Amino acid sequence: MRQFLLVCLIALSCVHPTLSQDTGKNQTTQEIKNEVLKVEQEQDQAVAASDIKTLDRIWADNLVYTAPNGELLTKAQHLAEFQSGIRKFETMKHDDFNVRVYGDSVVVLTGRSTSMLLYNGEVSEGPRRFTNVFVKMDGRWQLVSHHVTNVAK
């Protein structure tokens, strides 16, 4: 009887949604942080170079972007800004990263931006504060939310 119950418990732990996690491989928090920081850096380089192909890969299909003026954009709308040149980065500087790891598939990354960019012909130098949310889907980290606020002077 005891063995039967033990088998049941193990089986339930494997299938129960609140008990099981799709771990793939066991990673330490630091390893996850390093992975996401690498993706963040790759994204920053792609933003600076208006590299649409790379941004298309890193940004999740249902990315939601809240701009410093309060506009809410989809992935397609945000990519179109880089394609058309409406949004263009002259310099890229992100720092003061703070990375929070939740489980093995969600990361909330906050940081500060003093990048110089042109948006609709107007120059913006920041500083800004941003929150990025990365979710690991299909085995890779994808940006699902990007929200930016200008720091009041």
Next chain:
Amino acid sequence: MQRMPVRRTLLIFVVISSLQVCAAWAQSPQERIEQTKKEVLAVNEKVGLAIRTGDTKALSQILSDTFDYTNQTGELLDKAQMLANIRSGKLSTISQDYGDYHFRIYGDTVVLTGISRTSLVYGGKPSKGPRRFTRIYINQNGRWLLVAQHVTLVVPE
């Protein structure tokens, strides 16, 4: 007090877990999404109520210990600072109005965006918005916790 035998305890656990598994399997993906939205909206309303009434005890139970809050002035605050602002009266809410909710659901993680037209006073300065907010909720051990919030004032066109 009489102790329940180990075998019976395990049996009860197995039966309850089995029922939970069956309930989860019985839901279609769409039903699970709707259920998640309903649960998160309920928690989101609790957050609103706690902020509005200054109930830092209730708010403390929903904010994760690692809560990151970027407010509309670009300040980055942690849980303790957010609660202290409410306790001290630095942040006070006059009226509350949230709407235009959009959900992005990734398993046990929800990205909730919306518009706030809440009338508030922060550091002596009144503000009515509108603002765009993003709230990140994560289900941990069966409880939805607010792990991050980011707010931006909407610039009039």
